[in-house]
Every structure is written in structure tokens, then in C-alpha cells.
Amino acid sequence: MNTDHNSGELKLELITKGVRLDRSALSSKEIVRALDIANQVHNPLELDLILPGKVLVNIAIQECLDKETNYRLIKEAEDFFVVNKDLKVKVYLEPPPKFYDQLTTSGKIMAKVGRKYGDYLLVTPTGACEFLSGDMACKYCDVDAKNTDDKSVQDVLETIEAASAEGAAEFVCINVGYISSDDGGISMVLPFVKEIKKNFDVLICVQAQPPKTDEWIDLTYASGIDSLAYNLEVYDEEIFNKIAPGKMSLVGRDRYFQALARAAKVFPSGAIVSNLIVGLEPVESTFKGIDILTAMGVVPTLPIFRPVPGSDLESHIDLTPESLSPIYVHLQNALKRNRLSSSWISHFNVVVNAIDAHYFGGEAPVKRQWPTVLKSKKRSKLALNLRRRLRVRTAEDNESTGL
Ligand code: SF4
Secondary structure: OEOOOOHHHHHHHHHHHOOEEOHHHHOOHHHHHHHHHHHHOOOOOEEEEEEOOOEEEEEEOOOOOOOOOOOEEEEEOOEEEEEOOOEEEEEEEEOOOHHHHOEOOOOOEHHHHEEEEOOEEEEOOOOOOHHHHOOOOOOOOOHHHHOOOOOOHHHHHHHHHHHHHOOOOOEEEEEOOOOOOOOOOHHHHHHHHHHHHHHOOOEEEEEEOOOOOOHHHHHHHHOOOOEEEEOOEOOOHHHHHHHOHHHHHHHOHHHHHHHHHHHHHHOOOOOEEEEEOEOOOOHHHHHHHHHHHHHOOOEEEOEEOOOOOOOOOOOOOOOOHHHHHHHHHHHHHHHHHOOOOOOOOOOOOOEOOHHHHHHHOOOOOOOOOHHHHHHHHHHOHHHHHHHHHHHHHHHHHHHHOOO
């Protein structure tokens, strides 16, 4: 059995094809607990594996992405392995965090309040995105998983407290679907941001839809949010209109570009991101999207399209390492050309990043940069707040003088 492998290629294979659980893995205490939590929160089972080279990958189990997948997760003695007929690779299975099955004082299971993705704790404080009730859902959206209850600030604080007590996450990512208001939902997020910043020394990113006017973007930065995502999802206009009917008719593709450009002027370099889902459009279109976003100062995040069961969406490209790998090298080169750091998103486990590009012939990654960011915030919160105000003022001044 061959133990030689390329961790970047294996990550791509596992993301696109999924893994079947062998009986030996299924009966392990880690998987039994993960299944129990997935059932309690009515979400498909996902597992985090760490491949050799510290390559983190989030794999889908229950959706069975590729019925023919040859990859199996097996357990021998205390160790897990990913195997197929030619390969046997020892992996580390991250057990579900302990806080997942704790309850908040209001009785909510914490796995429903915050989900760990790599180093991020993802919180969706509002109920369902309004696109979902208006028949305007994005076609790639996993609607059931996103149909969540409202959470109180207290629920979120208690969950962050429990997660940080076990060192489960470095960042808090607040996710907002579509809310029909001029501010893109940012006012609803602010009480959460204020209390999180007051109680924890943690970096916060927000994923939202662009607000109607730029003042809300300035306020977003001034409020203490460290990183912001307005997700375009695809660059191709025709495909965007087809797969994101709500975004197309109620926000407009142009507004995504305008808002991203403004945010990139206001926030520090590398803090503004936007998804381009790999596979939902031809590869040339993804290349174009990467070039245009990076030239604007926006870091593209490249999740790989995973078919949602029951959806009629199909991939435009072969989801194989051979066709996917040039995309990550292209991303790495574009980030370098535009002097952008991808450190904010490098440790998000559901995407392949520029940091993985060296597995496909790109350059070796620079060392992780975010702990430095974290330390400098700790050292100089006052200076950062001052810079925050100055940066908003500078962007406003440039705007008014047409620069
Ligand atoms: S914005 Fe689109 S992807 Fe996000 S929750 Fe709403 S429908 Fe789903």
C-alpha cells in the first residue's frame, strides 16, 4: 500500500468526493459523538481532518457527494487513516469541540449557536435569510442548514466563552443572510459586536450583503469589525443572475463591486474578502474574478462547489486536482502581485487557499501571520481605534476630492 501522497491534492479529492466511514471508524467514540451532535442540531455530519503537513480539511459524510467515492476513513488501534485501493494516509481526526453539547442558560444547544470551522467560530444570530422565504434563495445555498432560530447576545457570549475556554477558536465570524434594510443588516449585528469586543480579545469578521449606502460600510469598520465579506459567489454576470436571484434583483451585482471597493479603502489590507465558488463557472471566469477582485484590494476566498442534494446545479469544470490546482496557483500569484495577505482566511477549513498552492507548484507559504495581528491588537487597542477613525476619515476625504 502506497503511503506517498500530495496533501493538497488529497484535500481537493476529499472536499469534492467526500469519504465513507468504515465500520471501524463508525464505532469510534469520536464519530459516535459527532453523529449524536449532528442529529441533535439536524445538520449533516461534517468532520475536520488534519492531513500530513498540517493541511486542514472539512469533509462531508452524510451527503455522500460522490456515491462511487473510493475514499474510506478507517481506524486501527488509536489511529485514523484515509484509504483507497492505492493509498493509506495517517490523518488526525479533530473530535467535535466539548462545548458543542453544552446548553446556554436559555436552553439552546451551543452547536446550534456557534459552529467551529477551522480556527473560526461561525455564529448566525438572526433567523433565516429573507431570500429563503421570498423564493429568491441562492441556488447553491444549503437552505435547511441555514434555517436557524434567532440567538440572543447572551446565547452568543456564553457559547464564545465555552469555546474559548477550550481554545476552540481564534476568530468569531458573524454571518448575516439577506435582511431587507438599507444597512444590509449591520445594525442588527452591532450589539453582538459591542458585547463580544467588550468581553473577549478576539478578532471579528462579518459576512453580510452590501448595504445600500457607503456610510454603513464606514460604520461597520468604526464599530470594531476587523474583516468583512460581501460574497459575490461567481464572477460571470449571466451565471450570477441565474444562481443568485435574490442577490441579483434586491442588491444588484454592481453594488457588490462598489461596496467591496469602498470597504477595501476603509479596512486594512487583506481584511476584505469575497467568495468565488470554484466549479460554478468556467475556470477562465474564476481567473478573471480573481484578477479583478485582487486589483481592487479584495481577497478572493475559493470554496469548492459541493452539490447540495436535490439541487439541479452542476459543476462547469471537472472537480479533479488536475483542473483545480492551477486556480490556487493563480490566486497565490494574484495576491502577491497586489501585495495582499490571505492570512484572514488561510485557516478556514472549507476552502482551499493560496497557502495550499505550494502543493500544486506554487511558492511555499509564508509563516502564519494572524498571531501577530492578534498580539498587536492586544498591545495597542487605543492606537488601533484611533487608526480606525483616521482611516474612515481619509477614505471619506479621498471620496469627496474624487481621488
Ligand atoms: S444569501 Fe444566499 S447563500 Fe446566504 S443564506 Fe441567503 S440564500 Fe443562502
